[in-house]
Amino acid sequence: MKMKWLKLGFVGFVVALLSVANVQAEQARPNILFIFGDDWGWGDLSCHGHPYVKTPNIDRLAEEGTDFHRFTVASGVCSPSRTAVVTGHFPARYNIDGHFAWVPTNEKRGMPDWLSLDAPFLPRMLTKGGYATAHYGKWHLSNNMIPDSPVPSEYGYDEYGAFNCAGEQMPVHEDADNAIAFIEKSHKAGKPFFINLWMHEPHTPFHTVPKYRWRFPDLEEADNIYASVLSHADDRIGEVLDALDRLGIADNTLVVFSSDNGPARAAKPTKPSLQHDTATGAGFGIGASKGITGGRKGYKSALFEGGIGVPFIVRWPGKVAAGKVDDVSLISAVDLLPTFCEVAGVALPASYRPDGVSQLAVLKGATAPKREKPLFWKFDSPWPAQQGKSDHWVSFAVVDQTWKLVANKDMGYVELYDIAADPYETNDQKEQHPEVVKQLLKKIDAWRKTLPVKPEGDVFSELRTR
Known part of the structure; x- marks a missing residue:
C-alpha cells in the first residue's frame, strides 16, 4: 500500500512539473x-x-x-x-x-x-x-x-x-x-x-x-x-x-x-x-x-x-x-x-x-534580401486631379525592386521614380527608362487580372434589399 501511494505521489509530482514547464x-x-x-x-x-x-x-x-x-x-x-x-x-x-x-x-x-x-x-x-x-x-x-x-x-x-x-x-x-x-x-x-x-x-x-x-x-x-x-x-x-x-x-x-x-x-x-x-x-x-x-x-x-x-x-x-x-x-x-x-x-x-x-x-538587423514579390496598390482617384489635391490622381501603383510606377485610372498617364534613391518622388524618370515603364505596366495589368470583378459571398447587409 505504501509503495502504491509513493508511485501515485511521484506521478502527481511529475504532472505538476510538466504543468509548470508548460506554463x-x-x-x-x-x-x-x-x-x-x-x-x-x-x-x-x-x-x-x-x-x-x-x-x-x-x-x-x-x-x-x-x-x-x-x-x-x-x-x-x-x-x-x-x-x-x-x-x-x-x-x-x-x-x-x-x-x-x-x-x-x-x-x-x-x-x-x-x-x-x-x-x-x-x-x-x-x-x-x-x-x-x-x-x-x-x-x-x-x-x-x-x-x-x-x-x-x-x-x-x-x-x-x-x-x-x-x-x-x-x-x-x-x-x-x-x-x-x-x-x-x-x-x-x-x-x-x-x-x-x-x-x-x-x-x-x-x-x-x-x-x-x-x-x-x-x-x-x-x-x-x-x-x-x-x-x-x-x-x-x-x-x-x-x-x-x-x-x-x-x-x-x-x-x-x-x-x-x-x-x-x-x-x-x-x-x-x-x-x-x-x-x-x-x-x-x-x-x-x-x-x-x-x-x-x-x-x-x-x-x-x-x-x-x-x-x-x-x-x-x-x-x-x-x-x-x-x-x-x-x-x-x-x-x-x-x-x-x-x-x-x-x-x-x-x-x-x-x-x-x-x-x-x-x-532583427539582417540586410533586407531582394524582394521577389512586387507591391501593388489600387484606389479610385479622379483624373485629372482635382483643384487643391494635385497629388491625388493615382489609381494604380507598383513597387518592384528600386522602381515605383504610378498611373491614372486608364493607365494613360504614368510617372516613374527610383524610390530607393528618390523617396520624395521629385524626379520622374519615365522618359529616361521607357522599357521599365513598359514592364511595370504589364505587371499591373497581370495583377489586375487576378482580382475579382465584384464582391462575392456573405458580405452584403440586408439593408441592400430594403
Missing part, C-alpha cells in the same frame, strides 16, 4: 502589441523632427528599438489598409478599395459591406497557436452604420472593445485601459498575448481634453487641437508601456507603432469647427488637421509616399537593435501577418498564399 514555455513565447494610429503622418513625431508635437513615449520606443523609414501601408485610406494587416493580402483581392461607409455608398463603389469572414485572419492563426488575442480601438472593417455586420469577435479575437463596428461603440479614450486589463489577465493566466491597439488619433473628429490643450498654450487654435490629441494618444501609449514594465514582461514583448495612412488635410483653408460622428461623438473637424509627412509627397488618400509612407517603429529588447534607424529596408503592411506569425512560432496554413513575406530577420 513557463507559454510565458516564454513573445507577446505582440501592435499600435496602429489613424491618419498619423510620418512627420507627426517629435523623434521625426516635428516642430511642436511632443511624443516622448513613442520617442522612447525609437530609442529602445529600430525606426524603419521605408515602411508603406497598402492604401492611402483606412479600411483597405487595415484589411491588408489582418489578411496579409492586397485589399483589392476583396474589392475593398475605399473606406467602409453606409450601404448605398459601398454599393455604388462596388464594395462589400464588410470584410469577408471567409478571409484568412491573423488572430485566428495566433489563437490556434496558443495566443490570447484582443482588439481595442477603431475597427472599420465594416461600419457602425451597418448593424448586421460581423463584430470583431467573429473574426477570431478573444476579447474586443471597438468603434466603427456594429454594436456598442467603445469610447475612444478607453483603449489603453482595456489593453492593460487584457495584458494583466493574460499574464496571470500564463498565456502569450497579441493585442491590436488601434487608436483614434489623429482622425477627425478631434476629441480634445482640456489637460492636453493646456500643454500647448502658445499655439494657434488648429495647431493646439492637433498637438493636444497626439499628446493624449502618446500618454496612453506610455501607460501601456509602463504596464509592461510593471509586470516585468517588456523584454518579452514585441511592440510595433505605425499608422494606417498618411495625415489628412483640408483641400482649402478651413477653420476648426465642431462636428459629430455617429461612432465616436463630437469633436473638431478637418480644419484642425495639421499633420505633416516629413517632406513626402501627397497626403491621406494619395498613393504617393505622403499617403502610404508612415511611421514604423519596432521595439523588442535583445532582439531588435536599440537606437537604430533603418532607411533602406522596404517593408509593407502585407508583411505583418507572416512576420507576426513567425515571431509567435505559428506556421502559416498550408493553403494560405500571402502577398507579403516575413520580415523578422530584417527587424
Whole structure:
C-alpha cells in the first residue's frame, strides 16, 4: 500500500512539473502589441523632427528599438489598409478599395459591406497557436452604420472593445485601459498575448481634453487641437508601456507603432469647427488637421509616399537593435501577418498564399534580401486631379525592386521614380527608362487580372434589399 501511494505521489509530482514547464514555455513565447494610429503622418513625431508635437513615449520606443523609414501601408485610406494587416493580402483581392461607409455608398463603389469572414485572419492563426488575442480601438472593417455586420469577435479575437463596428461603440479614450486589463489577465493566466491597439488619433473628429490643450498654450487654435490629441494618444501609449514594465514582461514583448495612412488635410483653408460622428461623438473637424509627412509627397488618400509612407517603429529588447534607424529596408503592411506569425512560432496554413513575406530577420538587423514579390496598390482617384489635391490622381501603383510606377485610372498617364534613391518622388524618370515603364505596366495589368470583378459571398447587409 505504501509503495502504491509513493508511485501515485511521484506521478502527481511529475504532472505538476510538466504543468509548470508548460506554463513557463507559454510565458516564454513573445507577446505582440501592435499600435496602429489613424491618419498619423510620418512627420507627426517629435523623434521625426516635428516642430511642436511632443511624443516622448513613442520617442522612447525609437530609442529602445529600430525606426524603419521605408515602411508603406497598402492604401492611402483606412479600411483597405487595415484589411491588408489582418489578411496579409492586397485589399483589392476583396474589392475593398475605399473606406467602409453606409450601404448605398459601398454599393455604388462596388464594395462589400464588410470584410469577408471567409478571409484568412491573423488572430485566428495566433489563437490556434496558443495566443490570447484582443482588439481595442477603431475597427472599420465594416461600419457602425451597418448593424448586421460581423463584430470583431467573429473574426477570431478573444476579447474586443471597438468603434466603427456594429454594436456598442467603445469610447475612444478607453483603449489603453482595456489593453492593460487584457495584458494583466493574460499574464496571470500564463498565456502569450497579441493585442491590436488601434487608436483614434489623429482622425477627425478631434476629441480634445482640456489637460492636453493646456500643454500647448502658445499655439494657434488648429495647431493646439492637433498637438493636444497626439499628446493624449502618446500618454496612453506610455501607460501601456509602463504596464509592461510593471509586470516585468517588456523584454518579452514585441511592440510595433505605425499608422494606417498618411495625415489628412483640408483641400482649402478651413477653420476648426465642431462636428459629430455617429461612432465616436463630437469633436473638431478637418480644419484642425495639421499633420505633416516629413517632406513626402501627397497626403491621406494619395498613393504617393505622403499617403502610404508612415511611421514604423519596432521595439523588442535583445532582439531588435536599440537606437537604430533603418532607411533602406522596404517593408509593407502585407508583411505583418507572416512576420507576426513567425515571431509567435505559428506556421502559416498550408493553403494560405500571402502577398507579403516575413520580415523578422530584417527587424532583427539582417540586410533586407531582394524582394521577389512586387507591391501593388489600387484606389479610385479622379483624373485629372482635382483643384487643391494635385497629388491625388493615382489609381494604380507598383513597387518592384528600386522602381515605383504610378498611373491614372486608364493607365494613360504614368510617372516613374527610383524610390530607393528618390523617396520624395521629385524626379520622374519615365522618359529616361521607357522599357521599365513598359514592364511595370504589364505587371499591373497581370495583377489586375487576378482580382475579382465584384464582391462575392456573405458580405452584403440586408439593408441592400430594403
